[in-house]
Structure formats: structure tokens, C-alpha cells
Amino acid sequence: MTDAxxxxxxxxxxxxxxxxxxxxxxxxxxxxxxxxxxxxxxxxKPAGAAKxxxxxxxxxxxxxxxxxxxxxxxxxxxxxxxxxAEHYAAGDKKAYDKELxxxxxxxxxxxxxGNYRELxxxxxxxxxxxxxxxxxTEDELAAYHKALGVxxxxxxxxxxxxxxxxxxxxxxxxxIVDGFTQAVHKSxxxxxxxxxxxxxxxxxxxxxAAAMDERDDAHRRESETxxxxxxxAAFKRRTNxxxxxxxxxxxxxxxxxxxxxxxxxxxxxxxxGSVIGNDPDMLRWLDAMRNEINPAATVVxxxxxxxxxxxAEIKAxxxxxxxxxxxxxxxxxxxxxxxDLITARDKIRARA
Numbered sequence: 001m002t003d004a005x006x007x008x009x010x011x012x013x014x015x016x017x018x019x020x021x022x023x024x025x026x027x028x029x030x031x032x033x034x035x036x037x038x039x040x041x042x043x044x045k046p047a048g049a050a051k052x053x054x055x056x057x058x059x060x061x062x063x064x065x066x067x068x069x070x071x072x073x074x075x076x077x078x079x080x081x082x083x084x085a086e087h088y089a090a091g092d093k094k095a096y097d098k099e100l101x102x103x104x105x106x107x108x109x110x111x112x113x114g115n116y117r118e119l120x121x122x123x124x125x126x127x128x129x130x131x132x133x134x135x136x137t138e139d140e141l142a143a144y145h146k147a148l149g150v151x152x153x154x155x156x157x158x159x160x161x162x163x164x165x166x167x168x169x170x171x172x173x174x175x176i177v178d179g180f181t182q183a184v185h186k187s188x189x190x191x192x193x194x195x196x197x198x199x200x201x202x203x204x205x206x207x208x209a210a211a212m213d214e215r216d217d218a219h220r221r222e223s224e225t226x227x228x229x230x231x232x233a234a235f236k237r238r239t240n241x242x243x244x245x246x247x248x249x250x251x252x253x254x255x256x257x258x259x260x261x262x263x264x265x266x267x268x269x270x271x272x273g274s275v276i277g278n279d280p281d282m283l284r285w286l287d288a289m290r291n292e293i294n295p296a297a298t299v300v301x302x303x304x305x306x307x308x309x310x311x312a313e314i315k316a317x318x319x320x321x322x323x324x325x326x327x328x329x330x331x332x333x334x335x336x337x338x339x340d341l342i343t344a345r346d347k348i349r350a351r352a
Contacts, residue, residue, distance in 0.1 A: 076109055084112070145188045154178070154185040157194045167202045216275055223280040233333050234340060242286050244294050292347075310348070314341045 077083070081103040089096035106112060122128065132140045151157055158169070158181070169177055177198065184194060228235045243253035243262060251260020258264070266277030276282055317338045321328050328334060 080109055081106075084109075141188070148188060148190050150185070150188050150190060154181040157181045157185070157191055160191060161195055161198065163195075163202060164199050167199075169198075212273075215273075216278065219274050220278040223278050223283070226280050227283060232336055234336070238287050238290075239283065241290055241294070242283070245286060245290050310341050310345050314338065314345065317341070 081100060085096050085099040085103055088099050103112075130144070132144050136144075151159075155178070158177070161169075163169070180197070180201075181194060184197070189197075227239075231238055243255070246253050246260070246262040246265075249261040251257050251262060253262055254260055255263050255266070258267075266275075268276045270276055270279055270282075317328075317334060320334070
């Protein structure tokens with residue numbers, strides 16, 4: 001009896017709804033299926049927390065190929081300045097260029113409107129003074145001056161005047177100041193303008209006086225040097241004797257008396273502005289007149305005009321000429337003194 005071959009029989013199990021299709025089945029190694037899944041807390045990352053990798057040149061970054069963000073389109077047209085300038089200039093090229101330069105300092109048209117609103121508020125908000133037009137009435141001018149703070153009368157300017165450096169308006173300046181305030185009051189000058197003008201006036205006067213003193217001092221030094229070189233040792237005697245010319249004049253020979261003719265004449269000024277008492281030509285002329293009237297005045301120190309002192313000094317010099325002739329002729333001062341004494345003696349004798 002032979003055994004019949006056993007034929008393999010295939011048994012199938014119906015697929016349930018939960019079975020995985022054969023194509024999706026993957027084989028898992030036994031080792032892995034046996035290993036329990038291990039998950040640590042650090043490996044669990046919330047969704048969306050993945051950090052993008054930084055772009056680098058090594059990773060292929062290229063700024064030229066990257067998509068640039070679209071530029072935001074301006075609300076105003078790019079040529080709004082040109083359009084406004086063209087509208088205002090009305091075909092005038094110079095006006096167009098001028099207005100365009102102004103508009104280039106403004107960011108956008110809203111700033112133009114902002115400037116307009118600010119000006120409108122200032123014009124309508126009060127505090128501005130309306131300038132009277134041509135042909136304005138006296139009442140309109142008076143109201144305008146009042147709004148500026150112009151006093152009703154010219155003399156009222158001086159009530160609140162404040163001059164620099166403690167300056168006070170003196171009696172000598174009062175007529176000048178009164179004339180000035182009357183003149184500017186008609187044109188509506190404000191107190192501030194008058195105050196500034198008077199401060200300038202007194203400062204200018206002070207500067208002029210300082211400059212004049214400097215010129216007078218320089219002129220005096222130059223004249224003194226010239227006359228000392230010319231008159232030598234007789235400079236003091238000759239200048240001091242000029243007063244004898246005014247012995248009979250009003251006020252006499254006192255230079256300290258400002259009312260005397262002597263003080264007024266020598267303290268006056270020439271046509272070029274120089275002081276008469278410092279002018280070398282005037283002093284030479286006065287000295288020549290004095291020498292004719294009183295020749296002894298420049299050679300007699302004690303003022304003795306009898307001629308005795310002159311004769312005595314001449315005799316002393318002549319004695320020196322005989323006893324020490326060589327030394328005398330080397331002494332130019334002694335020779336000049338001898339000549340002056342001789343001239344004075346001869347004039348006195350001629351008059352006698």
C-alpha cells in the first residue's frame with residue numbers, strides 16, 4: 001500500500017476591516033520588534049518649533065537669486081513737487097526753479113497743507129497787527145501805532161528809557177534827544193527802536209571822544225618833538241612865556257580859568273580839528289609876537305625884565321670866552337644862549 005502524496009492545502013483567513021493591505025506591510029526585524037520604544041523628554045519637540053538652518057554661502061545662499069520684497073508704492077506721485085512748482089510758476093522758468101528748490105525741502109504734500117494750516121491759524125488767531133495801506137486815515141494810523149506800543153506823545157518815550165552803562169541824558173543833550181523823539185514819533189517808531197537808537201548815539205559819542213583824545217595826544221607829541229629840536233634848551237622858557245601876550249586879555253594868563261581868552265584860544269581847534277595850543281606853526285607865531293613885545297621873557301628865568309640879569313649873564317659868558325675859549329666853542333648850548341641874550345638886550349635897549 002503506498003501512501004498517497006499529501007497535497008498542500010492553502011487556508012485563507014478572511015481579511016478584516018482592520019487588516020493592513022499586503023502592499024503596505026513591511027517586515028520588521030525580530031530584534032527591533034522585540035525592543036520596546038524608548039522616548040526621552042528632550043527628544044519630544046512641539047510642532048512648529050523647528051529652527052530654520054541659517055543661510056550660508058556653503059549651503060548655496062545667493063542674494064541675487066533670492067526674492068526681494070516688493071517696494072511699497074508711494075501714495076503720492078513721484079513728480080508732485082514738479083507739478084506744484086509748474087502750477088505756481090505759470091510758465092516762468094525762474095519762478096519754477098525757485099519754487100522747486102523750496103518744495104525739495106518738504107517731505108510730502110501733507111507738509112504743504114500743514115504749513116498752510118499753521119499760517120491760517122496765525123492769521124485768524126489774533127496777535128497780528130495789520131499794517132495800514134496807502135491812503136490810510138489818521139484814525140487807522142493811530143490804531144496801528146497804539147497796537148505797536150507807540151506812546152501818545154514824543155516825550156513819553158523817555159519815561160521808560162534804559163541806557164547802557166548807567167548813561168543819563170544830560171542838559172546839553174536834551175535838545176538833541178527831544179528833536180529826535182519828535183521826528184521818529186511821526187513815523188511810528190516803537191520805544192524799543194528809540195531806546196536802541198539812543199544807546200547807539202551815546203556809544204558813538206564815546207567812541208568819537210576816545211578817538212579824538214588819541215589823535216590829540218599823538219599830535220601833541222609830534223609837535224613837542226619838532227619844537228624841542230628847533231628851540232633846544234630854550235623850549236620851556238619860550239613856551240612858558242607865551243602867557244605874557246595875554247596879560248591884558250580878559251581872564252589874564254591863567255590857563256586853568258576856562259573862561260579866560262588865553263584858555264579858550266589855546267584850547268580851541270584849528271580848521272583841521274587839531275588843538276590850537278598843540279599846533280607848531282601857531283606856537284612859533286605866538287613866540288615871535290612875544291619876542292617882539294617882551295624879548296627878555298625867554299632869557300630871564302626869574303622874570304626880571306630890567307635888563308640887569310641879561311647883562312650879568314652876558315658878562316659871565318664873555319668872561320668864559322676869554323678864559324676858556326676852546327671849551328666855549330665846543331659848547332653849542334652856551335653859544336645859543338649867548339645869542340639869545342644878545343638879541344634880547346639889543347631889543348630892550350632899542351625900546352629904551
